């Protein structure tokens with residue numbers, strides 16, 4: 787909904803959040819091996835649209851579906867998934883996203899693990 791999207795600072799807030807999220811992913815030894823080889827600029831831009839849409843903002847995600855985006859990567863376990871969620875939570879805390887808004891985003895993302903872990 788609009789209030790949750792605004793709690794993230796709108797699209798500009800999401801773009802700024804994604805800078806710190808990617809920095810966390812690259813600093814985290816559990817996730818760095820995956821992201822250091824990725825097109826980080828593309829991934830950040832796709833995540834902005836995906837999160838914006840998930841939050842009910844005025845965006846349309848046009849990237850790959852989650853299975854196609856991750857199936858060519860080395861195996862992704864629940865541990866990798868949880869590490870990424872922690873790195874996202876740290877970024878949201880840094881950006882002072884209210885806890886209730888954080889939980890709304892995480893609730894949208896949680897079911898995606900089925901298509902991402904392999």
Ligand code: HEM
Pocket residue numbers: 816817820821823824825828829832833836848849850855856859862866867868870895896898899902
């Ligand atoms: C809720 C969890 C996740 C979401 C929402 C998510 C979302 C995305 C999105 C939107 C893309 C871009 C797709 C495109 O290029 O069209 C992507 C790519 C990627 N994801 Fe994830 N992802 C998640 C979990 C993970 C995990 C756990 C890992 C590994 C630790 C991972 C590693 C990657 C990598 C390396 C790429 C870039 C692949 C390339 O080079 O093209 N993702 N992800």
